[in-house]
Amino acid sequence: xxxxHDPAHPGEVFREFLPEEMTVGEVAARLGVSRPHLSxxxxxxxxxxxxxAIRVGMLTGTSPESWLANxxxxxxxxxxxxxxxxxxxxxxxxxx
Numbered sequence: 801x802x803x804x805h806d807p808a809h810p811g812e813v814f815r816e817f818l819p820e821e822m823t824v825g826e827v828a829a830r831l832g833v834s835r836p837h838l839s840x841x842x843x844x845x846x847x848x849x850x851x852x853a854i855r856v857g858m859l860t861g862t863s864p865e866s867w868l869a870n871x872x873x874x875x876x877x878x879x880x881x882x883x884x885x886x887x888x889x890x891x892x893x894x895x896x
Contacts, residue, residue: 810841810848811843813844824839827859831855833852853868
C-alpha cells in the first residue's frame with residue numbers, strides 16, 4: 801500500500817481563508833455554530849462534517865465536496881500511519 805503525503809486538516813485549510821481581522825466568534829456566528837466547535841475545527845481537533853462543509857462552502861464560495869474530499873484524504877493519511885495486523889488478501893476465483 802502506498803503512503804500518502806501528510807495533507808493538512810481541512811479546518812487548518814479553512815483557517816487560511818479567513819481574514820485576519822475576523823475573530824473566531826464572528827466566523828462562528830456567520831456559520832451558525834458555536835465558537836468552541838469552530839475553534840476545534842480550525843485547530844484540527846474535530847472533523848469537517850457534511851453539514852459544516854456545506855456551511856463553509858457557502859461562506860467561502862467553494863464546494864462542500866472539496867471540503868469533504870480534504871477530510872477523507874486527511875483521515876486516510878492518519879489511518880495509514882497506524883500499525884495494524886497483516887490482512888491476508890482474498891483469492892478470487894474466476895466465474896465459469
